[in-house]
Amino acid sequence: MLRHLRIRFLLTLLLTLVADYQFAVAQTSDDIFRVDRINALITFVLFSIAILLYIKWAKEGKPLFIRKIAGLDAVEEAVGRATEMGKSVLFIPGIQEIDDIETIAGISILGRVAKITAQYDTPLVVPVRYPMVLAAGQEVVEQAYIEMGKRDSYNRDIVRYVAGEQFAFTATVNGMMMRDRPAANIYMGAFFAESLLLAETGNAAGSIQIAGTARPEQLPFFIAACDYTLMGEELYAASAYLSHEPLMLGGLKGQDLMKVLIIVSIIIGIVLMTLGFGDAFRNLFEAV
Amino acid sequence: MRTIVPVIVAFLAGFVMIVSFFFNPERTLLGRIESEVLVWVTIVGGFTLLLGVVSITRVNWQAVRTMKEGWGYNLLTLLSIFVMAIPAMLPASWSQLFGDAEGSIYDWLFFHVDYPMMATMFAMLAFYIASAAYRAFRARNPESTLLLVTATLVMLWRIPMGEAFLIQVGDTLLFGYNLPESINTYIMNGANLAVQRGILIGAALGAASMSLRIMLGIERTYMGKG
Amino acid sequence: MNFWDKLGALDRRWIYLLVALSVIFPLIVPMSFKISITPEARQLFEAVDALPDSSVVMLTFDYYPSTVAETEPMATAALHHLFRKDCKVVTMTTIPLGGPSMAERVTRTIAREYNKDYGVDFVNLGYKANWVAVLKGMGNSIEAIYPADNSGAPLSELPLMATVKNYDDVSFIFVVADNDIVQNWVSIVNAQYGTPMGAGVTAVGAPKYYAFVGSGQLTGLLGGMKGAAEYELLADARGLAEKGMGMQSLAHLVIILMVIVGNIAFFAGRWSQKGKVR
Numbered sequence: 001m002l003r004h005l006r007i008r009f010l011l012t013l014l015l016t017l018v019a020d021y022q023f024a025v026a027q028t029s030d031d032i033f034r035v036d037r038i039n040a041l042i043t044f045v046l047f048s049i050a051i052l053l054y055i056k057w058a059k060e061g062k063p064l065f066i067r068k069i070a071g072l073d074a075v076e077e078a079v080g081r082a083t084e085m086g087k088s089v090l091f092i093p094g095i096q097e098i099d100d101i102e103t104i105a106g107i108s109i110l111g112r113v114a115k116i117t118a119q120y121d122t123p124l125v126v127p128v129r130y131p132m133v134l135a136a137g138q139e140v141v142e143q144a145y146i147e148m149g150k151r152d153s154y155n156r157d158i159v160r161y162v163a164g165e166q167f168a169f170t171a172t173v174n175g176m177m178m179r180d181r182p183a184a185n186i187y188m189g190a191f192f193a194e195s196l197l198l199a200e201t202g203n204a205a206g207s208i209q210i211a212g213t214a215r216p217e218q219l220p221f222f223i224a225a226c227d228y229t230l231m232g233e234e235l236y237a238a239s240a241y242l243s244h245e246p247l248m249l250g251g252l253k254g255q256d257l258m259k260v261l262i263i264v265s266i267i268i269g270i271v272l273m274t275l276g277f278g279d280a281f282r283n284l285f286e287a288v
Numbered sequence: 289m290r291t292i293v294p295v296i297v298a299f300l301a302g303f304v305m306i307v308s309f310f311f312n313p314e315r316t317l318l319g320r321i322e323s324e325v326l327v328w329v330t331i332v333g334g335f336t337l338l339l340g341v342v343s344i345t346r347v348n349w350q351a352v353r354t355m356k357e358g359w360g361y362n363l364l365t366l367l368s369i370f371v372m373a374i375p376a377m378l379p380a381s382w383s384q385l386f387g388d389a390e391g392s393i394y395d396w397l398f399f400h401v402d403y404p405m406m407a408t409m410f411a412m413l414a415f416y417i418a419s420a421a422y423r424a425f426r427a428r429n430p431e432s433t434l435l436l437v438t439a440t441l442v443m444l445w446r447i448p449m450g451e452a453f454l455i456q457v458g459d460t461l462l463f464g465y466n467l468p469e470s471i472n473t474y475i476m477n478g479a480n481l482a483v484q485r486g487i488l489i490g491a492a493l494g495a496a497s498m499s500l501r502i503m504l505g506i507e508r509t510y511m512g513k514g
Numbered sequence: 515m516n517f518w519d520k521l522g523a524l525d526r527r528w529i530y531l532l533v534a535l536s537v538i539f540p541l542i543v544p545m546s547f548k549i550s551i552t553p554e555a556r557q558l559f560e561a562v563d564a565l566p567d568s569s570v571v572m573l574t575f576d577y578y579p580s581t582v583a584e585t586e587p588m589a590t591a592a593l594h595h596l597f598r599k600d601c602k603v604v605t606m607t608t609i610p611l612g613g614p615s616m617a618e619r620v621t622r623t624i625a626r627e628y629n630k631d632y633g634v635d636f637v638n639l640g641y642k643a644n645w646v647a648v649l650k651g652m653g654n655s656i657e658a659i660y661p662a663d664n665s666g667a668p669l670s671e672l673p674l675m676a677t678v679k680n681y682d683d684v685s686f687i688f689v690v691a692d693n694d695i696v697q698n699w700v701s702i703v704n705a706q707y708g709t710p711m712g713a714g715v716t717a718v719g720a721p722k723y724y725a726f727v728g729s730g731q732l733t734g735l736l737g738g739m740k741g742a743a744e745y746e747l748l749a750d751a752r753g754l755a756e757k758g759m760g761m762q763s764l765a766h767l768v769i770i771l772m773v774i775v776g777n778i779a780f781f782a783g784r785w786s787q788k789g790k791v792r
Binding site for chain 3: 313323326327329330332333334336337388389390394395398399402403406407409410411414415417418419421422423425426427428436439440443444446447448449450451452468472476477480481484485488
C-alpha cells in the first residue's frame with residue numbers, strides 16, 4: 001500500500017496536520033476556522049478517502065472480501081421455504097420515517113429481497129408505518145419486479161400502509177401474522193419496543209425470522225426470538241452483501257479500514273495510558 | 289431532472305452542513321448559513337408532519353371509499369384524526385374545550401384514550417419477554433449458558449429482593465464477596481460497556497458511510513430507486 | 515411426548531397467566547423493599563444537588579406515553595429536586611405524540627406544590643419538528659428555534675427566557691427519554707457545546723448509556739423503574755416508582771423461575787431421550 005505515491009502523499013499530509021494540531025489548539029476561538037475541530041476534519045477526510053478509494057478499486061475489478069453473514073445467506077433460504085410452503089414472505093423495513101438511515105438501509109434490502117421473491121413468484125407483503133416509506137417501498141419493489149421480468153406479477157398492494165402509530169402498526173401486523181401465517185418474516189431497519197411484540201408473534205405463527213437493526217437495545221429481543229439476527233452495521237452492510245455491487249462493497253471496505261484505524265488507536269492509547277504518557281494522545285481525540 | 293435535482297440538493301445540503309461545522313458561526317457566512325438552515329429545517333419539519341396527516345387521510349379515505357377489507361377501521365382512524373385535531377386547532381378563547389390545554393377535548397382524549405392504550409401495549413412486553421425467555425434461555429451450548437447466567441444475575445440485581453439474595457449468597461458462600469457491586473462493575477461497566485461501545489462505533493461508521501453515499505448520489509433508495 | 519417435552523413446550527398462555535398474577539398480587543398485598551442506590555444514580559443526584567440555587571436546568575420530556583411507568587417518575591422526582599433547590603426549569607420535548615401535554619401537566623402539577631410561577635421559575639418550550647435542527651439550533655439561539663413557548667407566548671415576554679439565550683446559559687441538562695435521543699443530546703450538545711448532562715432512560719436502553727457515563731459524557735444515569743425509585747429516594751420524593759418495585763420484583767422472579775423450569779425440562783427431556791435410545 002505504501003508503494004502508491006498518493007497514499008504516501010496523504011500519509012505525509014496527515015502527519016503534518018497532526019503535528020500542527022498542538023499549535024492550533026493554543027489559538028483563540030475567535031478565529032474564522034475552528035482549529036479546535038481539526039481532529040474531526042482529519043477523521044472526515046480520512047473516512048472519505050477510504051470510502052472513495054475502495055469504491056475506485058471495486059470498480060476496477062479488484063476482489064474485495066466480505067465475511068459470511070449467516071442472516072443474509074438465510075434470506076434466500078427463507079424465501080425458498082416460503083415458496084415450497086406456498087406462503088408469503090413478510091418484510092418490515094423498520095418503523096421510522098424515510099429520513100432515518102436505518103429505514104433507507106431497510107428499503108435497500110427490500111429491493112434485493114423483492115428480486116428474490118419476484119424470481120420465485122413468492123407472495124411478498126410489506127406493511128409500512130409512514131406514507132413516504134410507502135412511496136419509496138412501492139417504487140423499489142416495482143423496479144425489482146421489472147428488473148426480474150415479472151412486471152405482471154407486481155401488485156401495488158405488496159407494500160401497504162398500515163397505521164401511523166407505533167403500537168397500532170404492531171397490533172395490525174401481529175394480526176396479519178396470526179391470520180396469514182407467513183413462512184418467513186424479515187425485519188430490517190429501526191425498531192423500538194415493538195421488536196419483541198413482532199418477533200414473538202412471528203415465532204408463535206411458526207415463521208422463520210431474520211432480523212437486523214442498528215439499535216443495540218433491541219438486539220437482545222431479536223436474538224431471543226429470531227432465527228438470525230444482523231447486528232449493528234451488518235444491517236448497513238446487508239445491501240452491499242446481497243447485491244455485490246462494487247459501489248456498495250467499496251463503501252463497506254472503507255468503513256472497515258476506519259475501524260482498523262480506530263482499533264489501532266485504542267491499542268496505542270491503552271499502551272500509552274498504562275505507561276503514563278497517554279494524555280497528549282488522548283487530547284488528539286477530544287471532541288469539541 | 290427527477291433524479292438529478294434530488295441528488296444535487298442532497299449533496300449541497302450535506303456539503304454545506306459539513307463544511308460549516310468547521311467555521312465560526314459568528315465570524316463567517318458559512319457558519320451563519322448553518323444557523324439559518326437549522327431554523328429552516330424545523331419549519332420544513334413542521335410541514336412534513338402536515339404532509340403525514342394529508343397522506344394518512346388520503347390513504348384511509350381511499351380504503352373507505354373502495355370499501356376495502358376492514359374499511360371500518362380506516363373510517364375510525366379518520367374520525368379519530370379529525371375529532372382530536374379540529375378542536376385542538378380552534379382558539380381556546382372560543383371555549384375551554386378547544387385548544388390543547390388542560391380541560392380541552394384534545395387533552396381529555398389524549399390522557400384518557402391514547403395514554404392508557406399506549407401504556408397497555410407497551411405493558412404487553414412483560415408477557416412476551418417471559419415467554420421468549422422461557423423458550424430462548426436454555427443452556428444448549430456454552431454461549432447460551434453464558435447468556436442465561438448473565439441475564440439471571442442482572443434480573444436479580446435489578447430488584448431489591450434479588451439484590452438482598454445476592455448479598456446473602458456472597459456472604460454465606462463467597463466469603464463476603466459483594467455480588468451486586470461486582471455485577472455493576474464487571475458486567476454493566478465491564479463487558480456490557482465494551483460491547484455497547486463496539487456496536488455504537490460500528491453502527492456510527494455504517495451510518496456515516498451510508499450518509500456519505502447518499503450525499504455523493506451513490507445511494508438513491510430514498511428516492512425509490514433500488 | 516413425555517412430561518418433560520410437554521413442560522418444555524408449555525403453552526405460552528400459562529406463562530402469561532403467571533406474569534399477570536405476579537403483577538396483580540402486589541396491588542392487593544402492598545410490598546415495600548429497601549432500595550439500594552447504584553453509583554450512576556448517586557452521581558446524577560449529586561451533580562444536580564451541587565448546582566447553585568437558581569441555576570437554569572433544562573429538563574426534557576423525550577418519552578412516549580407508552581413508557582410513562584418508567585420515565586414519568588424520573589421526571590417527577592427531578593422536578594421535586596429542582597424546585598426544592600429553587601432552580602429555574604426549562605422543559606422541552608422532541609416527541610410530538612403527547613410530549614408537550616405531558617410536560618405541561620407534570621410540570622404545572624408539581625410547580626403548584628412549590629408555589630412556582632410560570633415564566634419566572636419555569637417555562638415549557640414544547641415541541642418543534644426535526645430534533646437534529648432543534649438540538650443544534652438551541653446552541654446558537656433558543657429563541658430562533660422556539661420563538662414562542664408551548665402555549666404561544668413569545669419568549670421575549672417571559673422573564674426567565676430573557677436570561678437563557680442558548681446552552682451557555684443552561685447549567686445542566688436532565689434528559690428523560692425512552693429512545694435514542696440521549697445519544698444525540700450527547701453527540702450534538704455535550705460534545706459540541708460542553709453542557710453537562712445526565713439521563714434517565716428505560717431499563718431496555720440503560721445498558722447502552724453506561725458507555726457514555728464511563729467516558730464522562732453523561733454525569734449519571736437512571737435505568738428503568740429501579741433507577742426512578744432510586745432518584746425518588748435520594749430526592750425524598752417517594753412516588754410511583756417505589757410502589758412499582760413490588761410488581762417488578764415479583765415479575766422478575768416469575769421470569770427467572772420459568773427460565774429454571776424451562777432448563778430443567780430441557781435437560782430432563784434430553785436425558786430421558788438418551789435413556790430410551792439405550
